[in-house]
Amino acid sequence: MIEKNKIIDIFKHSKALLNGHFVLTSGRHSDQYFQCARVLQYPRYLKLFGQSIAEKFRPLKPDVIISPAIGGIVLSTQVGLELGTRSIFSERKNGEMVIRRGFKIKSNENVLIVEDVITTGGSVKEVMDLVTYHRANVIGIGILVDRSNQKVKLHKNQFSLVNLDVKSYNEDEIPEILAKIPIKKPGSRYLK
Secondary structure, three states, X not given: OOOHHHHHHHHHHOOOEEEEEEEOOOOOEEEEEEOHHHHHOOHHHHHHHHHHHHHHHHHHOOOEEEEEOOOOHHHHHHHHHHHOOEEEEEEEEOOEEEOOOOOOOOOOOEEEEEEEEEOOOHHHHHHHHHHHHOOOEEXXXXXXXXXXXXXXXXXXXXXXXXXXXXXXXXXXXXXXXXXXXXXXXXXXXXXX
């Protein structure tokens, strides 16, 4: 298994660990942002992270891998490649997480959810609800970066390559020093 410090070094080297004032996909504010797309553009890192998550869940024999769009798609595809199984994604339509594009989850399939970063786990919870709606089984959740440092527990088989306690704040509790920095909204929920 790859060490946490090595992963952080990879993020820094790839300029994927950003500092500033960010509004996260969860709506919370933070002075750090993990732009996983910047690190996952490099095949060697994508393969390394995908292999690590795949090996953790291989014994559970998932039938399908699913991720919420957009952040988790590349990583979940690599996990699917490593496990030799199909990989699909869910996306927002009119603010609601749905499965489209001809993707299907069959009743009783074993489903592994893969996500790049979680803070509150909101998007993953929505995907879990979709899997349950289709009468399939969530067998685990694989995450590249858990910004909650394992405070957000979504499933008994939850695994993160990196667990960090990155501070995030509600709108009404932003520290003065952070409030002075212009806001950036890099998350996919804000794409037009």
